[in-house]
Amino acid sequence: xxxxxxxxxxxxxxxxxxxxxxxxGNIYNHxxxxxxxxxxxxxxxxxxxxxxxxxxxxxNKNEYWQLVGSQAVQDIAxxxxxAYQLFFKHYKKGVRPPSFRKRIKxxxxxxxxxxxxxxxxxxxxxxxxxxxxxxxxEIQGKIKTLTIKRNPLGEVFIFIVTDxxxxxxxxMTGKNAGFDFGLKTFLTCSDGTEIQSPLFLKQSxxxxxxxxxxxxxxxxxxxxxxxxxxxxxRVHEKVTNRRNDWFWKLAHKLIDKFDYLFFETLNLKGMQxxxxxxxxxLAFAEFLKILDFVAEKKSKTVSYINQWYPSSKTCSxxxxxxxxxxLDTRYWVCPSCSTKHGRDKNASINIxxxxxxxxxxxxxxxxxxxxxx
Numbered sequence: 462x463x464x465x466x467x468x469x470x471x472x473x474x475x476x477x478x479x480x481x482x483x484x485x486g487n488i489y490n491h492x493x494x495x496x497x498x499x500x501x502x503x504x505x506x507x508x509x510x511x512x513x514x515x516x517x518x519x520x521n522k523n524e525y526w527q528l529v530g531s532q533a534v535q536d537i538a539x540x541x542x543x544a545y546q547l548f549f550k551h552y553k554k555g556v557r558p559p560s561f562r563k564r565i566k567x568x569x570x571x572x573x574x575x576x577x578x579x580x581x582x583x584x585x586x587x588x589x590x591x592x593x594x595x596x597x598x599e600i601q602g603k604i605k606t607l608t609i610k611r612n613p614l615g616e617v618f619i620f621i622v623t624d625x626x627x628x629x630x631x632x633m634t635g636k637n638a639g640f641d642f643g644l645k646t647f648l649t650c651s652d653g654t655e656i657q658s659p660l661f662l663k664q665s666x667x668x669x670x671x672x673x674x675x676x677x678x679x680x681x682x683x684x685x686x687x688x689x690x691x692x693x694x695r696v697h698e699k700v701t702n703r704r705n706d707w708f709w710k711l712a713h714k715l716i717d718k719f720d721y722l723f724f725e726t727l728n729l730k731g732m733q734x735x736x737x738x739x740x741x742x743l744a745f746a747e748f749l750k751i752l753d754f755v756a757e758k759k760s761k762t763v764s765y766i767n768q769w770y771p772s773s774k775t776c777s778x779x780x781x782x783x784x785x786x787x788l789d790t791r792y793w794v795c796p797s798c799s800t801k802h803g804r805d806k807n808a809s810i811n812i813x814x815x816x817x818x819x820x821x822x823x824x825x826x827x828x829x830x831x832x833x834x
Contacts, residue, residue: 465600465621470593475617477528477590478609484528485537486567492516492541493561506549509542530576530588537570569610577607585619594619601625613694631760637721639813641772641805642745644736649805651813656711661704662742665696672696708748712755720761723816724749725808726768766815772808776800 469475492512499507513535520526520534544559552558578586583596587609602625611617639651647658662669672693679686715722733740749763756763766772774783781797786804794801 462605463602463623463625463627465598465623467594467596467619467621469617469619470595471616472592474590474592478587478592478617479611479615481528481588482567482570482609482611483564484525485533485570486562486564488516488520488526488529488534489537489541489567490561491519492538493559496541496545506545509538512542513538529570530572532573532575533570536573568612569608571606571608573606579604612698614691614698627758632717633720634718636719637723637813637817638719639723639809639811639816641725641808641812642727642743643805644739644743646805647743649809651806651809653806655805658743659703659707660742661700661707662738665700669693669696669700704744705747705751708744708751709755712748712752715752716755716759716761721817721820722752722756722761722763723812724763724765725770725772725812726765728768762820764816764820766812766819770811770815772811772815773804775807775811776802777807777810777814 469478495512495515496507499505516534516538517531520529520531526534541559548556548558550556572587576588579600580586580591583593585592585594600621600623602623604621604623606622608620608622609617610620641649643649646655648656650656672689676686676689676693679689727745729740729746753763755761771782774786775781776795776798778800779795779798781795783793783796786793791804792801793804
C-alpha cells in the first residue's frame with residue numbers, strides 16, 4: 462500500500478468540500494450520541510451494522526447529511542466502532558472512548574469505491590463538481606480510498622491510498638546498536654556517537670509568543686482575529702514541518718547504517734509531567750513512529766527493551782547495579798570495578814546488550830537481565 466498527498470488549488474468551489482466535512486462532523490457526533498444512549502439504555506455496545514442502517518435511513522430524510530457520500534458515512538460508523546473496540550480492549554491502559562468534536566476541529570471524510578473520479582491532467586471530480594490539484598507525481602497502482610482533509614488554515618488536501626507495492630532494495634550492513642534518549646543529547650549511540658536535537662520549538666519561541674500575543678489582543682469574532690489565528694497556525698506548522706523533515710532524514714540515516722536498532726520503552730506521560738514543553742519539543746514518540754515506518758520499509762529491525770530495566774544504573778563492564786542514581790548525575794564511577802561512566806553512553810551500551818541478547822545476535826555479549834530495580 463502506498464499513500465499520495467496532493468494539495469487542492471485554492472478556489473471558491475472548495476467551500477462545498479468544507480460544507481461536506483462539516484456535515485461529516487455532524488454525522489460523527491450523532492453516531493457518538495447514539496452509542497452513548499444505547500449503552501445507557503441496554504448496557505452494551507451498539508453493533509456497527511445496526512448503526513449504519515439507522516444512519517442510512519436518517520440520511521435519506523436529511524438534505525444536509527446528503528452532502529456526504531454514503532460510503533463516507535459508512536466509514537465514519539466503522540471508525541467509531543473500531544475506536545470503541547480498542548477502548549473496551551485497552552481501557553486499563555488509559556485508552557479513552559471516542560468523544561464529541563467541534564465542527565471546526567473535524568477534519569476529513571473518506572470515499573472508497575464511489576463518489577469520485579480522476580479526470581485528465583490534474584482534475585478530480587468529487588460528487589458533481591470538478592477540482593484541480595497539484596499533481597507533483599504520477600499515481601501508481603489501483604486506487605483503494607480517497608480522503609479529503611483540511612488543515613487549520615482552511616487548505617484542502619487529498620490523500621490517495623493505492624495497492625502499489627514498492628520493490629525493496631535491501632542493503633544489509635551487519636551492524637547493530639543501542640540508543641538512549643536524553644534531554645541534553647537527543648540520541649546517544651552505543652558506538653559513542655551523539656546526536657543533538659535542534660529544538661525547533663525553542664528556536665521559534667519568540668516568534669510564537671509574538672504571534673500568540675497578537676492573536677489574544679484581537680477582538681473575538683473579528684476578521685483581524687482570524688488573520689492573527691492563521692498567522693499563529695503558520696508559525697506552529699513551520700516548527701512541525703522543520704522537525705518532521707529532520708526526523709525523516711535522521712531515520713533514513715540510522716536505518717541505512719544499522720540493521721538492528723535497540724531502544725528503551727519510554728514513559729512519555731511521566732516525562733511530560735516532569736519536563737513539560739521540552740519533551741514536546743523533542744517529540745520522541747513522533748521520531749520512533751517515523752523510525753518504525755522507515756525500518757519496515759527497508760526490512761530492518763527496531764526493537765524495544767523493558768522500561769524498568771536499570772540501563773543507567775548498571776555498569777556496562779561488570780553489571781554492578783547502583784542503589785540510587787539522581788537525574789542530574791551525568792557521570793559516575795562504578796564502586797565494583799572503578800570504571801567511570803557517562804550516564805547516556807553507559808545506558809546505550811546496556812540497551813544494546815539487552816536488546817541484542819533477546820534477538821540472540823552472536824556478535825555481542827549477553828548480559829544478565831534478571832535484575833530488580
